Amino acid sequence: xxxxxxxxxxxxxxxxxxxxxxxxxxxxxxxxxxxxxxxxxxxxxxxxxxxxxxxxxxxxxxxxxxxxxxxxxxxxxxxxxxxxxxxxxxxxxxxxxxxxxxxxxxxxxxxxxxxxxxxxxxxxxxxxxxxxxxxxxxxxxxxxxxxxxxxxxxxxxxxxxxxxxxxxxxxx
Numbered sequence: 525x526x527x528x529x530x531x532x533x534x535x536x537x538x539x540x541x542x543x544x545x546x547x548x549x550x551x552x553x554x555x556x557x558x559x560x561x562x563x564x565x566x567x568x569x570x571x572x573x574x575x576x577x578x579x580x581x582x583x584x585x586x587x588x589x590x591x592x593x594x595x596x597x598x599x600x601x602x603x604x605x606x607x608x609x610x611x612x613x614x615x616x617x618x619x620x621x622x623x624x625x626x627x628x629x630x631x632x633x634x635x636x637x638x639x640x641x642x643x644x645x646x647x648x649x650x651x652x653x654x655x656x657x658x659x660x661x662x663x664x665x666x667x668x669x670x671x672x673x674x675x676x677x678x679x680x681x682x683x684x685x686x687x688x689x690x691x692x693x694x695x696x
Contacts, residue, residue, distance in 0.1 A: 527556045530670055533677045534565040539614035539643075541673075543569030544582055544607035546594065547621040547637065552666040567611045572603070582606030595620050595632050597649045604640030604647060615677075616642045617669045621652075623661045637665045641672045648676060 534541055543553050553569045556562055570581050575594055578584040583606040584599055592598040603618035621637030628634035635654040640647065650672065654664040674680075 527559045527562070527670060530556070530673055530677070531559050531562060531565050533674065534615065537614075537677070539677075540565055540567050540612075541615045541617070542567045542607045542611040542613040544603040544616065544618040544640075545569060545571050546573055546578070546603075546619060547623045548619045548662045548666050549573060551662050552617060552619060552669055555666055555670065567613050570607060578603060582610065593632070595622055595636055595638060597638050597651060600638035600640035600649045601647055604642045604649075608642050614644055615673065616640075617673055619665050619669055621661070621665060623658045623665075625658060635661050637661070637668075639665065639669045639672055641669070641676050643673075643676050646676070648672070 541556070543556070545552050550571045556566050572578045572581055575589050578589070578594065578599065579586060582603050584602040588598045588602055600618050600620050603620060604616045607613070607618060608616035618640035619637060622628050622632060622634050624634035628636070633653070637652045637654060638649055639652065640649045652665070652668060654661045656664065
């Protein structure tokens, strides 16, 4: 999914975008700013790798982190809402997950990624299970976030993603 397409859709709606990334460590923002003219619609983003940064910068609650873990739908939703609120953007994306090669568990194996997408007041969070190397998982997560946003901006069903980009485990 090209970030250029996202930019065109955002400009048509006069929307701005911000990002909040954890396991992708800025890759999503990099894909976005590779587009000439992205400054017309991309405000910026956060790389909140630590839980302390998720709390202090995005307003994720300590309760959500303790109750659900940093890699969860609840935290992805809090990250996307916090990024939008802090930046004043209409649209936001968040990514939190386990890119590996260590850190997985039985409940949340390596490749577990939660992506949050907020368009105005509509927040969607989806869970994916990607496979591959650390770099491949990060790339898949960033590209999937852009596709999820494209589908939400065009009012298409994000359920269609399960056939294209990864297994949909949970949708909130």
